[in-house]
Amino acid sequence: MQTIIDAYGIASYREVNPAPFAIITFPFLFAVMFGDLGHGFIVTVTGALMIYYSKYLQRFAGDEVCHSNAGDGGRNRWLNVMCAFLTSHVNY
16 A cells, blocks of 8 residues: 555655545545445455465565565555455445
């Protein structure tokens, strides 16, 4: 999640870090915006498989396509599963 926040700019000294607010609101707003039960299920299963095979995916960490999901220690995979899970449940 911090990667997404850093894309908008890093908070300077004495500014509020927006990460706690984004952690709460981003998955829910993603679920409301991208509401489809079938697609949420597919992305949840795909993310769960990426978490399960994380050791195997670490071999491809240098690849540009896999870098965002394999080279970050699994943070994006967990965010992927959380957003997809909420998508399935908010729109059921």
